Amino acid sequence: MVRFMLRRLLAMVLVLLAVSVVVFLIFNVIPNGDPAARMAGKQATATQVEAIRREWGFDEPIWVQYATTMRKVFTGDLISYTNRLDVDEEILRGLPATLSLAIGAAVIWMVLGVAFGAFAALRAGRLADRAISVLALVGISVPVFWLGALMSHYLGFRAGIFPSGGYEPLTRDPLGWAYHLVLPWTALALLFVGLYSRVLRASVLDGLRQPYVETARAKGLSERRVLVGHVLKNSLIPIVSLWGLDFAVVLGGGAILTESVFDLDGVGQFAADAIAQLDAPPVLAVTLLGAFFVVLLGAVVDIVHAALDARVRVT
């Protein structure tokens, strides 16, 4: 087990290293991407550009620049090229909004996804099941930014039932916090509710065909006990794996669209703004953070999976 964990850790580090190199290269091979020229502005003379280039070390070989940048990522000295703000501070500033969005939406989509999925499986083949199946497909076919924009405009701006956007810190006003997040949570969760209910339905139906269900029935357990205590418990395993991974993606800036439509000013929006200005350091930092969450939760999911499912063995 220890050897396995160490190997897994090494693989994680290698993946993150490659991610950082890829992002760094993307921003260094852009022909119009010379950061010194953009920082100096349009009217700058060649000597001014040259001075900035030397001051920020853009004249160094590319691997030296990479090493310097990566050192700064870990020491917290990373500075944005365009507005010269401290990148780590900006990420920390955006993190509460992103965390609130991710956690709330993840809870909603898990609960609703499991409820709909289990219900559909119980009613398999009947009208309710068909209806849920089609609704789930509708849910995964609607672009989140379109739905979000419509919700923000019609329920927020026009009807005034909810705030049309913005983030209210939890510490300042817990009720306002939830009130501001209702629409973003709903918009983001909808996609996953559709997906999860489908996965759970398939998994429950699959479980019902397993021999252990016959055994449980033969023992004289009620149909409800069989379903909840045996089938549903096992069917949750793939859902929990999926949940961990999706949560990581949303946490690591994957909710860019929801964040920008509702103007939540979170980590994803910070990254989107930075990309639009070709500002490499914030993009590098946010992408690494996102990749870190994905890789870390991927490993956690595997370990939890092994703990829940005796058939998965660590070798």
Add this chain to the structure above:
Amino acid sequence: MTAWTSSAPPEALPSTPQEVRVDPVPPPVPPVGVRRLLRSRLVIASAVALGLLVAACIAAPLWAAAVAGTSPERTNASPDDTVVVDGEERSVLADDGRPIGPTWGRRFFLGADDEGRDVMVRLLYGGRASLAIGIGAALLTALLAVPLGLVAGYLRGPIDAVVTWALDVIWAFPVVLLGVALGVALALGGLKIGPIEIAGGSRLIPLLVIAVVYIPYMARPIRAQVRSLAEREFVEAARAQGAGPVRIMVAELLPNLTSTIVALVPLLMANAILLEAALSFLGAGVQPPDPSLGTMLRDGIERLTTAPHATLVPGLALVAAVLSINLLGDGVREALEGDAVADGS
């Protein structure tokens, strides 16, 4: 390589809106598959809907030239630009800049956008771009992912380790973030690989970006299935007859992957169309003034107050296209794998 990584459920892919069930031992394709597919009215309806959408997009130049008499890029922003509605002459853009709504006539059938462009014409051309990018990207993903999965799953060893690691790297990126970063960078600089050169504003760039981003979502399940297929007797038999690895991969393994590929491709198409819209919405996909459903939404959403039709029309078209592909894909999957219900449980 541990047995462990391969045992991770293939459906455990983030942001892939749908489960993909890859049985370790694929059930033989039932001969009733096609008949079962045709029996579902929903599947037929979605196939018809998708066919109509595609036909409408192909006919885009016809509508533009013969009916509306304009092009998708042509603006009508001056006060002299008018259109006759119910015998009454009205400006395309009102004095306050408010674009005209649907006229249900030949010109501006679905209204104008905030630059006075014909929404119907842009919708047809934009739908064309979005469908072409989505379908093209999904096919390119399949073209890249299937050989990767085959080679990694069958040859194992160092090749497998390298391919798996590369897939892990792409997979670790948040999808939209990677897509946006690549899209913005390439839109500015264009791309040059050997003799192939793609200009910065080209639609091939979002297509390429989307195809690359989704490779792991297809290559991983293929690799897992190849690994389990490789243990089966028919592969053993082929090897005993002296078949080389290439022959085994192409002639023995590939035919057995058909149902997995057929099940995954519609899913990829639906997701690719959605990702194109998202990238264009964030300014990293199709570049203006070229229309796509994503760029139309980007223009429209800022104008929800005065011109809701400019947001509702492309959004509904997008949902219709993605939903019909998803319904169709679902029907195909059910026909191939057999639904648990249909098999009786």
